Amino acid sequence: MADNGLASKLYGYAEVKGIPTAYVMEYLDPSIWQALYQLSKSKKKPRKPMVSQLQGALQEIITVLDEKSYVHSDF
Numbered sequence: 001m002a003d004n005g006l007a008s009k010l011y012g013y014a015e016v017k018g019i020p021t022a023y024v025m026e027y028l029d030p031s032i033w034q035a036l037y038q039l040s041k042s043k044k045k046p047r048k049p050m051v052s053q054l055q056g057a058l059q060e061i062i063t064v065l066d067e068k069s070y071v072h073s074d075f
Contacts, residue, residue, distance in 0.1 A: 002026070006061050 001007035008026040015021050036054075039046065046054070065072055 001061070001064060004060070004064050006057070006064065 002009040008028050011024040011026065013021055013023045039054075064070075
């Protein structure tokens with residue numbers, strides 16, 4: 001997904017028995033990126049162009065997942 005600009009890049013991870021795995025990922029600037037959950041909780045209604053962009057991005061994500069035969073439980 002990161003290769004397509006649809007997710008942050010995974011730089012690495014560390015696994016130690018008995019504790020949760022630690023992941024190091026690309027920082028997503030909140031002035032550019034916003035989680036859909038946060039957007040859904042906003043009292044401000046999204047403008048039509050934003051809705052169109054979101055629909056297009058979600059369709060692109062679904063297409064990439066499908067092309068790579070990945071499955072995501074949210075879809």
